[in-house]
Amino acid sequence: MPSNASERNTPAPGRTPLAATIGNALKIVIVGGFGVGKTTMVGAVSEMRPLSTEEVMTQAGAEIDDLRGVRDKRTTTAAFDFGRITVDATRVLYLFGAPGQKRFWFLWEQLFIGSLGAVVLVDTTRVEDSWYAIDRLEHHGTPFIVAVNRFGPGPDLERVRGALDLSNDVPLLECDARRRESGRDVLITLVHHLASMERARSVLKETP
Amino acid sequence: MSPEPAGEESPDRLYTVTGGRGGTDESSLDSVALIVAESEPAADMQSEHADILRLCLRPIAVVELSAELGLPVSVVRILLVDLLDTGAVTVRHHVPSTPQEGPRHDPDTLKQVLLALQRL
Ligand SMILES: Nc1nc2c(ncn2[C@@H]2O[C@H](COP(=O)(O)OP(=O)(O)OP(=O)(O)O)[C@@H](O)[C@H]2O)c(=O)[nH]1
Numbered sequence: 001m002p003s004n005a006s007e008r009n010t011p012a013p014g015r016t017p018l019a020a021t022i023g024n025a026l027k028i029v030i031v032g033g034f035g036v037g038k039t040t041m042v043g044a045v046s047e048m049r050p051l052s053t054e055e056v057m058t059q060a061g062a063e064i065d066d067l068r069g070v071r072d073k074r075t076t077t078a079a080f081d082f083g084r085i086t087v088d089a090t091r092v093l094y095l096f097g098a099p100g101q102k103r104f105w106f107l108w109e110q111l112f113i114g115s116l117g118a119v120v121l122v123d124t125t126r127v128e129d130s131w132y133a134i135d136r137l138e139h140h141g142t143p144f145i146v147a148v149n150r151f152g153p154g155p156d157l158e159r160v161r162g163a164l165d166l167s168n169d170v171p172l173l174e175c176d177a178r179r180r181e182s183g184r185d186v187l188i189t190l191v192h193h194l195a196s197m198e199r200a201r202s203v204l205k206e207t208p
Numbered sequence: 209m210s211p212e213p214a215g216e217e218s219p220d221r222l223y224t225v226t227g228g229r230g231g232t233d234e235s236s237l238d239s240v241a242l243i244v245a246e247s248e249p250a251a252d253m254q255s256e257h258a259d260i261l262r263l264c265l266r267p268i269a270v271v272e273l274s275a276e277l278g279l280p281v282s283v284v285r286i287l288l289v290d291l292l293d294t295g296a297v298t299v300r301h302h303v304p305s306t307p308q309e310g311p312r313h314d315p316d317t318l319k320q321v322l323l324a325l326q327r328l
């Protein structure tokens with residue numbers, strides 16, 4: 001934190017503003033069931049204190065498009081958190097931790113829009129919580145990888161792959177969401193996956 | 209899949225903050241669109257508008273504004289549309305996204321992201 005919080009260009013004490021040259025923002029979403037470690041992972045890799053905010057949704061799950069109409073509707077508030085990593089002088093990467101409680105899952109699809117890709121965090125004691133995430137990501141066409149956050153002993157990765165009915169094309173790895181290097185390795189695996197998908201896409205395009 | 213409501217909340221406060229507006233083109237403002245102030249807060253400005261202008265002296269993402277202001281993202285989007293209309297702020301980044309295909313990313317962007325992650 002700057003020693004002089006009232007310094008000019010420091011809009012709020014404790015904030016870490018982006019460099020003035022940043023003009024492009026990228027987004028990666030971390031999804032998974034309740035309590036699998038999404039917030040922990042965002043906090044482990046973020047360059048700033050992770051922030052939390054909320055989205056107000058209508059009962060139908062659609063984003064509010066008319067606040068006047070919403071006066072008469074029931075609305076839902078879903079909290080999610082995010083952190084960020086500065087990429088270079090012009091680019092910044094935002095990491096979103098999706099809300100894990102089942103009643104907020106409808107918000108995920110909105111978070112997928114415009115994202116580079118997603119990480120599905122899995123707790124091996126509750127593998128079935130990840131089915132919905134994988135189904136929605138496939139439906140939405142958002143590239144993803146799967147990371148097993150080990151809370152203790154559990155099935156090995158091949159068994160997890162089987163339980164998730166995960167295609168061999170989707171990278172699957174172990175992680176410890178509390179460790180920065182581990183979160184970093186998960187994100188690196190995702191970006192490698194995205195790069196190889198892009199390569200495959202451009203090869204397809206060039207083939208007559 | 210039909211979502212369950214998480215609870216009821218009175219939208220009255222939100223209604224007051226946005227003056228009952230809404231429904232314009234704020235849905236096109238991505239959650240990580242970067243907002244930059246183009247002018248100083250004016251004395252007769254709504255306080256939320258002035259707060260936004262103070263926060264975006266440097267580029268700031270819509271979600272970050274939302275977290276700093278303690279207002280839901282959808283409300284911040286509506287407030288931003290007002291400021292965009294008058295030219296008090298501009299958007300630096302527009303996400304090229306087609307939901308079915310996913311956004312396209314040039315190899316250089318992915319390479320730079322990789323390098324940044326390796327520096328972590
Ligand atoms: N033992 C162990 N505990 C972990 C690990 N990752 C997270 N935790 C703990 O698990 C709890 C839940 O972690 P969160 O990061 O809040 O999980 P979340 O996925 O964000 O939870 P929701 O947002 O509520 O769905 C916290 O108390 C963490 O400290 C891990 O790898 N090992």
Ligand SMILES: [Mg+2]
Pocket residue numbers: 038039040081097098099100
């Ligand atoms: Mg969380």
